[in-house]
Amino acid sequence: DVQMTQSPSSVSASVGDRVTITCRASHYLDTWLAWYQQKPGKAPKLLIYAASSLQSGVPSRFSGSGSGTDFTLTITSLQPEDSATYHCQQANIFPWTFGQGTKVEIK
Amino acid sequence: QVQLQQWGAGLLKPSETLSLTCAVYGGSFSGYYWNWIRQPPGKGLEWIGEINRDGSSSYNPSLRSRVAISRDTSKNQFTLKLNSVTAADTAIYYCARGLRTVPYYFDFWGQGTLVTVSS
Numbered sequence: 379d380v381q382m383t384q385s386p387s388s389v390s391a392s393v394g395d396r397v398t399i400t401c402r403a404s405h406y407l408d409t410w411l412a413w414y415q416q417k418p419g420k421a422p423k424l425l426i427y428a429a430s431s432l433q434s435g436v437p438s439r440f441s442g443s444g445s446g447t448d449f450t451l452t453i454t455s456l457q458p459e460d461s462a463t464y465h466c467q468q469a470n471i472f473p474w475t476f477g478q479g480t481k482v483e484i485k
Numbered sequence: 486q487v488q489l490q491q492w493g494a495g496l497l498k499p500s501e502t503l504s505l506t507c508a509v510y511g512g513s514f515s516g517y518y519w520n521w522i523r524q525p526p527g528k529g530l531e532w533i534g535e536i537n538r539d540g541s542s543s544y545n546p547s548l549r550s551r552v553a554i555s556r557d558t559s560k561n562q563f564t565l566k567l568n569s570v571t572a573a574d575t576a577i578y579y580c581a582r583g584l585r586t587v588p589y590y591f592d593f594w595g596q597g598t599l600v601t602v603s604s
Contacts, residue, residue: 424584433592
């Protein structure tokens, strides 16, 4: 299976800060990668797919980049409601696999 | 607006069969892929399997020998069965829809069902 490694495992930042989360894959993915946001007790929410395509209704402060094995999720101007765990997911090599998650906290 | 509502037994004994059903409200049912994904407490997400537009199912090889996903298009529902459960199967189970264009990304999710396996 493709191993997805996220870093950092947690990050604490202030409102208005720029936050960057990285996801590294053990195999080549082209741009077959998604990012999800999950709040406590809730199901994940799709933010980004195909590495950089913003899902409908997601604020533009979220963006994704990367290809191959290295990918980034960026939150420009962090908001209080962005406190959550973020997961990456690869969709290039069966079975689809997820990263272990990155927890974003507000200082 | 699409909504997924899921239900099933939340407490099982080892060796029993897990059975969860997900009902889809709003939007097309037959035109999409439907998935089951689980999350052990405090851990990451694991894709279990899918049923596609044609009614064919695909499963994570790690679970393939124990899992079955079926659908009832007359009720807009799909069902997960996982047999011979152990404590390692304790998790929150989610149903989810695949994107219409690229069905391997998941855009609508059920509320989740905590399934605990304990003797």
